[in-house]
Amino acid sequence: MRPLVAVDWGTSALRAARIAPDGAVLEERASTRGILGVPAGGFPAVLAETCGEWLGDAVALCLVSGMAGSRQGWREAPYLACPAGFPELAGGLLWIEQGRIALVPGLSCEADGVPDVIRGEEVQVFGALDLLQRDEGTFVLPGTHSKWVQVRDGRVQSFATFMTGEVYALLRQHSILARMMPPQDDPHDDEAFVRGVRHAQEARGLLHGAFSARTLALFDRMPAAALPSYLSGLVIGEELRMREDAAGPVVLVGSPGLTQRYGLALHALDREARSIGAEATWRGLWALARTLEE
């Protein structure tokens, strides 16, 4: 196999890794040059600034996942319809330089008459599959927009997006609830968080459930410092409620802070979970590169 330059180019951040043919991560770099900070036509220059000398290796392959392949990014690598696995992803690469630099496409699926999309997280799912030596399962990727991904036979069958992180931020910063909260988040309060997770199961909908953050404070039944954690529990708990019928243990993929929080919420609801860290991205791109050589 060739050396790999793996790039995860999202909306607000750019991360890159140099990966040996055996999959070992040799070096990592990160910058804040997400696609929103790149002027039109500026993508090759930003990539060269970040990891130009890695690309100087004439046999290196560079795979770029994430929003760089969106309409607002470098070039648009159109969404592939599910089900999709490594072969489909490899076939859908958009080559910037043939055989050298490629954008990984996102995936689309359809449910209840509307489409859904994923771009970047699918690589993490494939990395988690490779790390766990599995070909099926339910994968949860928490974040601004959480993704729940169903895999069978090594292919993503379907997935669903939840605007969890974004709705939390809107309620935390701009809603009437924000007025009762301290300006800065205090250290995370696990007890208040779990109370929010549980109340979300009873409220059966955030439009009603979220108001409890106001009334508990109004009646002095929760201190202001605990409200952000409680609200976080309400919003994450609502996501879990909507997926209460997801079969079997789920695999959480993401940064330790978020996967720990989701793990705590799942545990409070007597649901099983295991976690995989951000190394899933590099493993997914490496496994995709391996597919190209097979």
Place this chain on the structure above:
Amino acid sequence: MRPLVAVDWGTSALRAARIAPDGAVLEERASTRGILGVPAGGFPAVLAETCGEWLGDAVALCLVSGMAGSRQGWREAPYLACPAGFPELAGGLLWIEQGRIALVPGLSCEADGVPDVIRGEEVQVFGALDLLQRDEGTFVLPGTHSKWVQVRDGRVQSFATFMTGEVYALLRQHSILARMMPPQDDPHDDEAFVRGVRHAQEARGLLHGAFSARTLALFDRMPAAALPSYLSGLVIGEELRMREDAAGPVVLVGSPGLTQRYGLALHALDREARSIGAEATWRGLWALARTLEE
């Protein structure tokens, strides 16, 4: 009965009416001096500016409902616990001038271990009951915070708050969905609205359902101009989904614009509704004044 000066003093607006002993509304006034625009200690002066000469009538009674009775208002008229009807409301009045000017208390109830509160809308419910000559039913008061109120035996038994209008505004103005929408709301698109209402029933939660506003636009399956109406349908539809087991026809109380929109949504879900306008507030305060004299 004495002549009544009825005042509905909310967060961002002040409305007043002079009401004859027989309940006829003789004159109405409105201003933007909601409680947020009144300096500390300034409530008597603002009331005098708005309807001082009505209060010059030595036998007139003045009843003030809404947020003027909250902790941030003129003085705090503590919430009354449900169940509560006219006698409880009359007994809970906070007299600013004994027998002359009073603040109407709000109500509180408890469900799933958390309190809920209502202040101002309860007067509209009592007005609707009086106008309809009923003593029970399900009343819906749409708005920034929608209220669903259950009445039996002439008393509010319980109610629930939904942050529908506020969440719509947050998603419309500050979320990723806002980027795909025109800056101004176009004329309301009933078809897109109803599509949103229906999709909310399938999505079974706004965290997921709202994302469809993004993907339908991304795949050119809904024009940008229709997205605000679609989103409105998603959010109102989610409120109705959460109350899908509310028994019997509901009574919508509020401004024509909002009650028509809710009526359209309920009709799309084969649910019955009738509407009552803003006159419910004056009728409620008048009926409360009548109770005081009995």
